[in-house]
Amino acid sequence: MTPNPHPAIRRARDFGIPFDGVPGPLNALTDVPGVHVGFSTLVEETPRLGRRLPVRTGVTAIVPHAGSAEPVPVFAGVHRFNGNGEMTGAHWIEDGGYFVGPVLITNTHSVGMVHHGAVRWMLDRYRDTFDGGEPLWLLPVVAETYDGLLNDINGQHVTLEHVFEALDGAASGPVAEGNVGGGTGMIAYGFKGGTGTASRRVDVGASSFTVGALVQANHGQRDWLTIAGRPVGRLLSQSDPVLAERGSIIVVLATDLPLAPHQLQKLARRGAIGIGRNGTVGGNSSGDIFLAFSTANPHPLRHRAGPVLSLEMINDEFLDPIYQAAVQSIEEAVVNAMVAARTTGGTPHDRYRIEAIDAAAVARLLARDLASG
Incomplete structure (x- = not known):
């Protein structure tokens, strides 16, 4: 079993919940070299003056080629499985096959502020790399899910400083999960959801590569929940059994595999199978x-x-293990988001109290089913 690189927060594997595939050293998106992740987390249990709800939200930042002194285009692909949400820059990724800059995830009503902050951050960061004040054309990627059940989303509390904090704090190493960054106020399958990550190693020919996933999980309803192939959601109690799906999920896959844009689009489609x-x-x-x-x-x-641009790309005939790695990473990342999350709400100011999943109980259910055949 891969040791937990962030022992302060227990992850699904720490409870014996089984998953397929071989994870990277951190079992995180940051196993992909050069990819950094950062957060800004806002938690205020007492509503601000004139507001009715607490503040529980934030920003998640993913920075490819984080050590580069100037912007580096990255080949990319996108897929919309169900379109009740936003991801900026998606049209250009579909046409151009790449994006430039960071990827950020926040709540639905903060997309504009986060996009504005990302552009400002890039202008400041890369100013010295352009002679004569050459203007930049910048189109960062900003995605969202809705946290209005646990957060004063209409208060629009995310500011430029929070965007800068997430981007400036982006780092390699272990990635925080659960109630952090954009995932702070999210709900998954009727349990507290949020940010989760996982990775898989893939061998192609004589070389080894990594596929990593980071999710902002805010989707599903309790009776749908399946873990390790078992319908555990039907066996776990719920204080509000009518809490239906009202949210979304953003999945970001990163890899150091040399994949062309059309291959990355196909990889993104596998997100539907992963979730x-x-x-x-x-x-x-x-x-x-x-x-x-x-x-x-x-x-x-x-x-x-x-x-003329030259590139390397994997032969399509070798893509199946890569698809498998993506699906496995996403599946585990969603469960990690729930396991790391903490019970939220239930104050006099709240409409809901959303319990964290009991990972130990899930592990017992899975062990019992395995023992009974």
């Missing part, structure tokens, strides 16, 4: 949107590049 492993049907109210990008084949900004 389906945990039981969701992609409900009408859910925005299930997936992004896949590769740090391989780095090129300069297109207007600085020559007329």
